[in-house]
Structure formats: C-alpha cells, structure tokens
Amino acid sequence: MKASAVQRHQRGACIAGIASLILFIGSWQIVTATEIVPDDVLPRFTDVAVTWWQLLISGELVRQTASSLSRQAAGFAAALVCGVSLGIVMARHRMVDDLVGPLTTVILPIPKAALIPLVMLWFGIGDAAKTIIVFLGTILPILVSTYHGAASVDHVYIWSARSMGDDERTLLWRVVFHAALPEIMSGIRMGLIISLIVLVGVEMLAGQGGLGWLVFFTLDSGAYRVTYAAMLTIAVIGFAYDRLFLMLSRRVLHWAEQNP
Amino acid sequence: MAASRVPKIVLRALHKDYDDGVTGRSVAAIHDLDLTVGAQEFLCLIGPSGCGKSTLLYILGGFVPPTSGEVLIDGRPVASPGPDRGIVFQEYALFPWLTVLENIMYGIRGEKTRGGRRIRAEQFVAKVHLTGFEHHYPRNLSGGMKQRVALARALAHDPEILLADEPFGALDTQTRSLMQEELLRIWESDRKTIVFVTHSVEEAVYLADRVVVMTARPGTVKADITVPLSRPRNFDVLMQAPEAMALRAELWRLVKEEVLRAGYFA
Numbered sequence: 001m002k003a004s005a006v007q008r009h010q011r012g013a014c015i016a017g018i019a020s021l022i023l024f025i026g027s028w029q030i031v032t033a034t035e036i037v038p039d040d041v042l043p044r045f046t047d048v049a050v051t052w053w054q055l056l057i058s059g060e061l062v063r064q065t066a067s068s069l070s071r072q073a074a075g076f077a078a079a080l081v082c083g084v085s086l087g088i089v090m091a092r093h094r095m096v097d098d099l100v101g102p103l104t105t106v107i108l109p110i111p112k113a114a115l116i117p118l119v120m121l122w123f124g125i126g127d128a129a130k131t132i133i134v135f136l137g138t139i140l141p142i143l144v145s146t147y148h149g150a151a152s153v154d155h156v157y158i159w160s161a162r163s164m165g166d167d168e169r170t171l172l173w174r175v176v177f178h179a180a181l182p183e184i185m186s187g188i189r190m191g192l193i194i195s196l197i198v199l200v201g202v203e204m205l206a207g208q209g210g211l212g213w214l215v216f217f218t219l220d221s222g223a224y225r226v227t228y229a230a231m232l233t234i235a236v237i238g239f240a241y242d243r244l245f246l247m248l249s250r251r252v253l254h255w256a257e258q259n260p
Numbered sequence: 261m262a263a264s265r266v267p268k269i270v271l272r273a274l275h276k277d278y279d280d281g282v283t284g285r286s287v288a289a290i291h292d293l294d295l296t297v298g299a300q301e302f303l304c305l306i307g308p309s310g311c312g313k314s315t316l317l318y319i320l321g322g323f324v325p326p327t328s329g330e331v332l333i334d335g336r337p338v339a340s341p342g343p344d345r346g347i348v349f350q351e352y353a354l355f356p357w358l359t360v361l362e363n364i365m366y367g368i369r370g371e372k373t374r375g376g377r378r379i380r381a382e383q384f385v386a387k388v389h390l391t392g393f394e395h396h397y398p399r400n401l402s403g404g405m406k407q408r409v410a411l412a413r414a415l416a417h418d419p420e421i422l423l424a425d426e427p428f429g430a431l432d433t434q435t436r437s438l439m440q441e442e443l444l445r446i447w448e449s450d451r452k453t454i455v456f457v458t459h460s461v462e463e464a465v466y467l468a469d470r471v472v473v474m475t476a477r478p479g480t481v482k483a484d485i486t487v488p489l490s491r492p493r494n495f496d497v498l499m500q501a502p503e504a505m506a507l508r509a510e511l512w513r514l515v516k517e518e519v520l521r522a523g524y525f526a
Contacts, residue, residue, distance in 0.1 A: 156353035159323045162341035164367025164417055174366075178357045255357045255397045 043225045052229035061233060068210040069237075071127055072199050075134025079191060083139045084184055087146025088176050091153075092168070104140060112137035112194060113201045125206035130199065137198035138191035145187025149180030182256055185249050192241050200234060211237075265298025268421065268453045269320065274329035276315055289315045291478035293329070300451040304464035306511065307474030307482070308519040313457045316479065317423050320455060321347050333421070343367065346414030346452075350426040352406040354398040360409050361385060361394040367417035384412040387446065404435035411443065415452070424456040428463070437495060440466060448492055461511045465504055466495055473514045476522030483514050 025045050031037045032044040055061040090097045115136055123129035153176050161171040177184075203212025211230050218226040276290040289312040297303050305313045318324040319331060322341040331338040333345075346367075354363050364381040371377045385394055388408035398406055407427060414422060428436045440463060447454060458464055464471045465487060473483040488503055498504050 154351075154353070155323075156349045156351060157355065159318075159321065159341065159347065160349070160353045160355075160413075161366070162323070163321060163343065163345055163347045163419075163423075164413070165343035165369055175355065178355065181357070255399065257356075257399050 040222075040224065043228060048225050048228040048232065051225040052232060055226065055229055061229070064209060064211050064214050064230070065233060065237070068199060068203065068212065071130045071210065072134050072195050075131040075199075076138055076191065076195050078131075079135045079138035079142055079195075080188065082135075083142030083187070083191075084146050084177070087143045087184075088150045088172055088180065090143075091147050091150030091180075092172060092176060104143060108140050108144065112198050116198065116202050116205055119202070120206055125208055129206060130202050130210070133198050133202045134195045138195045141190040141194060142184070142187040145183045145190070146180055149183025150176050152183075153179040182253055185245075185253060189242075189245055189249075192245060193238070196234070196238055196241070265301055267296045268299040268301070268334065269295075269297040269455070270330070270332040270335075271295040271316075271320075272330040272332075274316075274319070274331065275327050276312065276319065276324070277327045278315075288478035290319075290326075291480050293480045295472065295481060295484075297453060297455060299453055302447060302454045302467060302469045303456065304468035304471045305455065305457045305474060306459060306461060306464050306471060306515060307479060308476050308515060308522050309459065310477050310522070311474045311518065312477060312479030313474050314425050316474075317347075317425050317455060317457050320421075321345055321423050343369070343417050344419050345421045345423055346417065346419035347423040348407070348410050348414050348425065348427040350429045352398070352403075352410045354406055354409055354413070356398050359395050359397055360390060360401070363398070363409055364413045364416050366413060369417065381412075381416060384416045387415075388412045388442065402435075403431050404439060407431065407439060408442070411446070415446070415450075419452065421453045421455070424454065426457050426459065429459070436463075441495065443467070444491075444493065461508055461515060462499070464511065465489075465507050466493060466498060471511060473511060474518070476518045482518060485511070 028042070029045045032039065032042055052061070086096075086100065090100055112133070116133055119129050119133045119136070123132055157175050157179055158171060161175045162168075166174060199210070200212035200215070203210035204216040207213050207217070211234050214230040215227050215234075218224070218230065272294055274290055274293040274295075275288070277286040278289050279285075280287045293316070305316065307313050315324060319326050320333075320338070322338045322345070355366065358366065361378070361381050364384050365377050368377040368380050371380055382394070385391055388411060390405060390408055390412070393401070393405065398409070401409065410427070428439050431439060444467060456464075456467060468487050471483075471485050471487060472481055473485070474480065475482045485507070487507065489498060489501065489507075499508075
C-alpha cells in the first residue's frame with residue numbers, strides 16, 4: 001500500500017525530530033567529553049544517563065516522580081471539574097458571568113508562579129499548598145477556554161435540543177458540553193503545561209520532595225548529575241503529557257471536522 | 261378548506277420589535293400579524309428577505325418571545341419551546357458529535373428502554389432512506405443526507421407541529437426537489453401541522469395547502485391564498501397545470517411588489 005502524502009509528511013517529521021534530538025545530545029556529549037565545557041558546569045550526557053538509571057533503580061526517582069504527579073493530578077482534576085462546569089454555567093447564565101467574569105479577567109494575566117509565595121503563606125509548605133497552586137494555575141485556562149467554547153455554541157443546537165424536550169439544565173451537558181469540547185480540550189492542553197511549570201516552581205520553593213525539590217536541592221549540594229537527571233525526567237514527563245493529550249484528543253474529538 | 265379545519269395555531273395582533281445592534285433603536289420586525297393555521301394543514305410562508313418570516317417561526321417555536329400579541333397552540337399560550345413542535349433549520353443543526361442514529365434517538369423519550377428508542381430511531385432512518393448510514397457522523401454526509409437526518413430527528417419524537425426554516429434552501433436543485441418529494445410523502449402518511457418558511461414561490465405552490473405572503477418589514481400578512489391543487493401531487497405534472505402556473509405568477513407578483521417596496525433594488 002502506498003503511503004498518503006499526510007503519512008509521508010508525518011514520517012518525515014518524526015525522523016527530523018529524532019535527528020534533531022540526536023544532534024542535540026551528540027553536541028552535548030562532544031563539548032563535555034572534550035572538556036570545552038567543564039564538568040561542574042555541564043556534566044556529560046552519558047554520566048547523567050548513568051545517574052538517571054541509578055536513581056531509577058534505587059527507587060528514588062520513582063518516589064519523587066510519584067510525589068510530584070499525585071499533587072499535580074489532584075490539583076488538575078479539581079481544576080478540570082470546577083473550570084469546565086463554571087465555564088459552561090458562566091456562558092449560559094448572565095448573572096454568574098457578571099459575578100465571576102470580572103474576577104477572571106483580573107486574575108488571568110497574573111503569572112501563576114507569582115501566587116506561589118502567597119499560597120505558601122496561607123497554606124504552608126505541605127501537599128495541600130502544592131495541590132492548591134496547581135489548581136489555581138490550571139483552572140483559569142480551562143475555565144476561559146470552556147467559557148469561549150460554550151458561549152459560541154450555535155443557537156440552532158440549543159433550539160433543536162429544546163424542541164426535542166430538553167430543559168435548560170439537561171442541555172448544558174447533552175449539548176453545550178459536547179459542542180464546547182474542542183475548546184475545552186485546548187484549555188486542558190494549556191492547563192497541563194502550566195500545571196507542570198507551577199508544580200516544579202512550588203516544589204523548588206517549598207521543598208519536601210518531588211522532582212522540583214530534587215532539582216533545587218541537588219543544585220544546592222553540588223550533585224549536578226542528579227540535577228540534570230531530574231530535569232530530564234521533567235522534560236520526559238512534559239513530552240509524555242503532550243503525546244497522551246494528543247491521543248486523548250483524537251479519541252474524544254474524532255467527530256470534529258478537524259483534529260488538532 | 262382551512263376554515264373547516266380545527267385551528268391548531270392562532271396568532272393574534274402579533275408584534276415583534278428588535279433592538280438594532282448598531283443604532284440601539286428598536287425596529288419592528290413583525291407588525292400586527294393575525295394568522296390561523298388549521299390542524300394537519302401544510303402552510304407555507306413566503307416573503308422578501310428580512311420580512312420577519314423566520315422570526316415568526318422562532319416565535320412559534322417558543323425560542324423568541326413576541327413583544328406583544330398572542331400565540332396560541334391548541335388554545336394554550338406558548339411560553340417556551342417544547343417537544344410538541346419539531347423544528348428543521350436550513351443549516352441542518354445536527355449534533356456533530358453524534359452519529360445519524362444517535363441524532364435521531366436524541367429526542368425520543370416515550371420508549372422505556374434504550375433498545376426501544378433505538379428501534380424507533382431505526383424506523384425513521386429507513387423512512388428517510390438512510391439505512392446503512394446509521395453509524396456515520398454528520399461530517400461524512402452530503403447536504404441532502406444531513407437534511408434528511410434533521411427531518412427524521414425532528415419527526416422521531418412525534419411532534420404535532422413541524423416548523424421548517426427554509427430547510428432546503430442550501431441544497432442543489434436536484435437534491436432539493438427529491439427532498440420536497442420525500443417531505444410530501446412523509447407528510448401524506450403522517451399528517452403533521454407544518455409551517456414551512458421558504459423564499460421559493462415554486463416550492464410553496466408544490467408543497468402547501470395554503471400560502472401566506474408576508475409584506476416587507478415590518479412583516480404582516482399581505483395575502484393568504486389557498487392552493488387549489490389536489491393531492492398527491494407530482495411535481496412535473498403539477499408545474500404544467502394551468503392553475504399552478506397562474507398561482508405561481510400571482511404569488512411571484514405579490515412577492516415582487518414587496519421586494520420592490522422594501523427598496524432592496526433601489
């Protein structure tokens with residue numbers, strides 16, 4: 001079977017991606033192995049890889065990753081539920097929009113990392129504070145995207161559902177949620193990225209375990225190989241999120257004219 | 261004909277103002293309109309663009325409230341949309357996240373089980389000749405197929421009234437005449453009261469028991485004409501009939517008068 005133009009392009013893009021990655025790692029290895037860049041500034045890639053493997057086997061990496069991911073999952077799940085439902089209700093009820101709208105407009109442009117000290121002041125440095133910062137960082141992009149998606153649902157969908165017996169509440173789920181799903185998904189994508197950023201940030205500042213803490217703590221104690229290994233892990237997680245997201249997106253939006 | 265029927269829909273002194281988005285002034289879309297539609301009657305509304313014929317339909321649907329006047333269905337005032345009035349739009353309005361079958365199942369509530377709803381939906385799939393396409397999504401359907409799904413969906417929950425807002429306006433000529441035939445066939449076997457908005461004089465003559473011509477904005481009834489043609493109707497035969505040709509000419513004259521009066525071509 002002949003590959004279509006799209007498939008050929010995808011394959012080409014994949015090869016190019018791998019090639020640029022190899023080039024990057026290769027140059028990293030060359031500048032460190034030849035000691036153009038001293039080891040205490042940038043350890044060799046191979047050393048970092050070995051350290052990463054040791055950390056993995058010792059269970060340390062798994063422990064810190066699990067601790068990061070559980071905080072993130074809790075905060076993100078809460079933000080997803082609240083952001084989507086609030087966004088839909090805001091789009092359909094003028095009063096809720098008038099109440100919540102101005103608040104979101106004011107808070108939206110604040111870099112969420114700036115909230116970290118405030119949250120630590122109020123909620124301490126435990127898991128609660130970290131979950132809350134993830135929640136705060138993620139809820140707005142999800143809410144705003146959902147709101148825009150839900151507000152732009154074609155009125156003929158709403159009218160059709162009403163004429164088939166749906167009341168206003170039933171159609172929020174049956175129609176508005178589904179119609180807004182493409183925008184909700186793009187909010188989720190943004191939220192995922194932001195959640196990783198603020199999580200690592202808060203773990204650096206508040207400590208008490210997690211990948212962010214591992215990066216910061218080992219930087220302080222001079223164990224740079226561990227620092228880099230932890231950073232690589234964060235990068236891999238970010239990449240995995242994106243892939244998982246695309247898979248999920250294709251699944252839930254298979255009906256749409258255009259897939260993201 | 262119409263007078264002998266039990267009135268299904270009664271509009272009295274209907275008036276609708278819109279806020280003009282640009283100037284903020286209120287503009288009359290419909291003015292002092294009286295209209296009665298008999299039970300099981302097929303009524304076509306025609307008129308120049310912007311005469312408020314779609315607005316009238318949305319008021320009947322309960323989607324848009326009138327500024328003043330009465331809207332009665334079976335003698336009861338209309339307050340909100342309801343499953344007694346099915347609606348078909350020009351832009352199909354199929355839910356793109358649902359398959360053909362799921363779209364048609366959407367409004368079916370009478371059946372107790374999902375299986376029962378499914379069987380009823382499948383009957384409607386067959387009725388609009390879409391067997392084999394049950395599990396297709398709307399994006400994979402042609403315009404004519406989409407409109408057939410929309411029609412099946414609007415009828416599957418068995419409304420007493422079908423409202424149609426230029427449903428075939430976006431279709432090509434052949435598809436359009438096939439759809440008209442199909443609609444007539446369905447209507448002749450299962451007589452709903454139909455209020456059908458169109459801008460096509462030909463379509464109105466072919467389909468309707470009665471044609472109401474609306475004036476240019478603010479819209480009101482200009483002429484109310486009973487179509488003197490027997491049923492079942494055959495499009496090709498019908499359009500050669502002298503009565504049909506005379507009616508077409510008369511309707512076109514009435515509509516043209518309003519188009520010119522509205523100054524669209526000034």
